Amino acid sequence: MTDNRQNRKPDWLKIKLNHTGEKYTFVSKIVKEHGLNTICGSGKCPNMSECWSRGTATFMILGNICTRACKFCATASGKPLAVDTQEHLKLARSIELMELKHCVITSVDRDDLEDGGAEVWKLCIEAIRASSPKTTIEVLIPDFDGKTELLDIILGAKPDIIGHNIETVRRLTPSIRSRAKYNTSLEVIKYLKSKGAVTKSGLMVGIGESDEEIIETINDLKEYGCQLLTIGQYLQPTTKHIAVDRYVHPSQFKAYKEHGLGIGFNYIESAPLVRSSYMADKAMQSTTQVTKQKVNLSDISSLDICTLNNSSCNK
Numbered sequence: 012m013t014d015n016r017q018n019r020k021p022d023w024l025k026i027k028l029n030h031t032g033e034k035y036t037f038v039s040k041i042v043k044e045h046g047l048n049t050i051c052g053s054g055k056c057p058n059m060s061e062c063w064s065r066g067t068a069t070f071m072i073l074g075n076i077c078t079r080a081c082k083f084c085a086t087a088s089g090k091p092l093a094v095d096t097q098e099h100l101k102l103a104r105s106i107e108l109m110e111l112k113h114c115v116i117t118s119v120d121r122d123d124l125e126d127g128g129a130e131v132w133k134l135c136i137e138a139i140r141a142s143s144p145k146t147t148i149e150v151l152i153p154d155f156d157g158k159t160e161l162l163d164i165i166l167g168a169k170p171d172i173i174g175h176n177i178e179t180v181r182r183l184t185p186s187i188r189s190r191a192k193y194n195t196s197l198e199v200i201k202y203l204k205s206k207g208a209v210t211k212s213g214l215m216v217g218i219g220e221s222d223e224e225i226i227e228t229i230n231d232l233k234e235y236g237c238q239l240l241t242i243g244q245y246l247q248p249t250t251k252h253i254a255v256d257r258y259v260h261p262s263q264f265k266a267y268k269e270h271g272l273g274i275g276f277n278y279i280e281s282a283p284l285v286r287s288s289y290m291a292d293k294a295m296q297s298t299t300q301v302t303k304q305k306v307n308l309s310d311i312s313s314l315d316i317c318t319l320n321n322s323s324c325n326k
Contacts, residue, residue: 021258023283024244041105069115069151069288070102072135073128077119079189083178083218085248088189091123094131103138106146114139115288117151122190127155129164136168147171149211151287157195159202166206172239174211175199176287177232180224187218187253197235204236211239213287218245219256222263229271238277242267243285259283 071086073094080088095101106114116135121128132152139148149172155161165173177196178184184193196212204210212232216225225242232240242264247255261283268281 021260023261024246024258041108069117070105071117071119072098072102073118073121073131075119078122079120079191081178081189081191082187082253083215083245083248085252086119091119091121094121094124094128098131099134099138102135103142106139107142111143111146113147113149114143115149115151117287118153120153120190122156126164127153127158127161129155129161133164133168136165136170140168149174149288151176151211151213154191154195154199156190157198162199162202163206166203166208171209172211173203173208174213174239174287175203176213177228178213179215179218180220180228181231182224183219197231200232200237201235204238209239210237211241211287212237213241213243215245216242216259216264216267217255217257218253222266225267226270229267229276230274233271233274233276240271240276240279240281241285241287242279242281244283 074091075087076091077084077086077088078091102116116132118128118132132150136148136150139146148170150165150170151174152165154175175196177193177200178191179187181193184191200210200212214225214228214232229240244259245255247253264281264283264285268279271279271281
């Protein structure tokens with residue numbers, strides 16, 4: 012049980028909001044004109060002002076209503092609207108207009124669809140490839156209930172990086188993640204890696220886990236083939252969501268990172284405001300080249316933020 016002091020954010024989590032500037036206006040204009048959804052807005056990401064002002068954003072496909080209702084997630088849940096058959100074209104055009112070197116795409120869960128939305132994912136990746144062949148593509152996908160035939164559809168479109176967030180530790184998964192299972196997420200990552208994908212995952216802290224459980228989860232991810240990892244502080248989107256249990260000190264985030272790198276991760280970004288794709292153009296500059304996919308992670312300048320902040324939609 013946390014006391015009232017835990018409700019006050021520490022200084023290291025305080026940020027300045029500034030919804031102004033040429034870059035912010037430019038990104039906002041394109042998003043609105045093309046009827047796109049961003050996890051930045053629906054997920055109430057604390058970095059939106061900073062990233063949009065830099066001309067970066069993470070797009071969310073398949074609508075903005077999720078069929079799952081995870082207790083940490085700010086994205087709306089319920090019955091989704093019909094799939095927009097033109098979404099892949101709108102998305103590709105927006106990325107082309109932004110002249111991005113690297114883009115990140117995520118989605119809500121669509122358990123209402125027979126294929127979970129896998130074909131839409133494929134169309135989006137292929138459309139981006141066609142209109143922006145020099146743009147590298149990172150996707151942050153749902154678990155598709157672990158169905159390998161659906162994962163194969165994503166793999167067949169050949170994105171440069173495939174991420175799936177494990178979100179939290181084994182013990183807390185049943186009570187926090189809707190429908191998703193800890194082992195299923197691990198098996199998804201293992202399967203993707205076995206097919207030659209560059210794999211990535213994300214983890215929240217401060218939601219009721221112990222530091223020992225975080226280390227255990229980092230170890231599990233590595234054992235199952237995860238190469239890139241982000242770790243960030245959970246922030247309660249609304250009072251209806253699970254409360255913050257603790258605010259983890261920056262020094263502890265550093266300890267998580269040091270442990271992960273020590274056991275062989277290619278790259279780890281671990282800090283309070285880190286999100287799944289936050290500042291990839293800076294966060295991945297020191298990453299070694301992943302030659303199997305021919306992705307030069309030191310040349311990423313992008314469209315990528317905040318998909319971990321309580322709104323990953325990869326449950």
